[in-house]
Amino acid sequence: MAEITRQARGTPEDAPGAPVVAVRNASKVFELGGGQTMVALKDINLEVQANEFISLTGPSGCGKSTLLRLIADLLEPTSGDLLVNGKPPRQARLDRDYGFVFQAATLYEWRTVAHNVQLPLEVMGYSPARRAQRAREMLRLVELEQFARHYPWQLSGGMQQRVAIARALAFQPALLLMDEPFGALDEFTRERMNMELLKIWDQTGGTVIFVTHSIAEAVFLSNRVVVMSPRPGQITKVIDIDLPRPRNFETREDPRFFTAVTDVRESLREAYGA
């Protein structure tokens, strides 16, 4: 499993303690056409430390996905600054500093599972032998080795999302950005996927920024939960989650879990002013 461990490529080894992601006064305004605008994010400040698992949560329209997209350079901020590994997001993207997982698995339907996992490696010019080897390791990690030759449509939603995670980790990025990856799954599958994700993270290490609208999911996975509120999208509160690791099914029955969930829920209510 040593191969799987991410070598923290691009993490600030030279500057220990420097944040992996630093957001300063970032705002994002969307032009809706007809002269109308929508403030998706207003004056966001956030620092994410290396090897942290941090969740962004809040109701629809709070800008949590927008914030993730700013970090990934899939969107550009209207004002303010972002640094990813000490670089502008664009540079970090060009340096392939992060892996991204969407809500929909977004597997290429014409590729087998193994070839989907190889996609980023192909783009990045890995040799065919190394691609195949990495794909095998990644599929072992997400426990889908026996489905390597299947096509995406032959897999369930949860399995497809595991392939997407394997694909995002294939090139060993030290930063994993996940945009509601389990949002489309049923409750049972989602809880199982949460466990699987923590197991994978245990083996790979690295920093995870995880967007979710599920309070329980955010609490279960994270070291810190960032609570956001809409209109305009703002950070209301950042809550530390001190649940012990490794986390498992018992974690969800731990009184401290309920306390943390209540904390997050309370801050969401405060944000709404309800």
Next chain:
Amino acid sequence: MISASAASANTTTPHGRRALERLRFYLPTVLVAALLLVAWEVAVRFLGIREFLLPKPTSIVQALVDQWPILTSKALSTLRSALGGFALGVGLGLLVALITARWVTLRQAMLPFAIAANSVPIVAFSPILFNWFGPSNPFSWMVIVAVIVFFPVMINAVRGLTLVNPRALELMRSYAASDFKVLVALRIPNALPFVFSALRVATVLSMIGAVVADFFGVDRLTIGKYITQESAAFRFANTWAAILLVSLVGIVFYWLIALIERVAMPWHISVRAQDH
């Protein structure tokens, strides 16, 4: 597939069962065809329909057998025009699609014209094209076919190259992939289903185009010329036989493309439906 393969593993002869299923699938079609042919034969024989208006199926088959060597040699010439024109039209259609899909402004400037041109009855240009390239030059035939085939292929290919899932594009962006890589790994595979449905249409169009070109060309050794000659001489059984042969060639051509499609896109929904 997982459940399907498990299910087929239970039966002892999955191939035998599949053949049986296929038979049951085609049986109604075959029966209807047989019934129609018998009705046709009976109607012509007993209702006193004259053969130059509607020959009996048996007469048409007889004509096909009698005329076989002549028919096949002429059909071959027509097929050559169809295939040559198909290759030319498809090649140009794909090339133009690739170019216009790459440069958005070029596409926006050109596509309205392409769509307008597509509504022009291109076969009407045949005499002009023969005038340009020579009335007995085989290339003239191919150009006529190519012009007909070009538009559906080009328009469908552009659609397939540009109608890409935005998330799939963002994924490529997150990998900092070059435009070329996006084209090869995403846009072209995405376009395949569009292109193949255009190719299926193009097979039929190319046969039609080739026969129509035969009507206008002065090369007499073609199936189109044969049809006009035999019709002028009231040997309509021969005309029917020629039409039958051209249709069969067209069907084979269509099947060939469909077969290539299956091999090229084993992942596609159209193939899944047939397999499972």
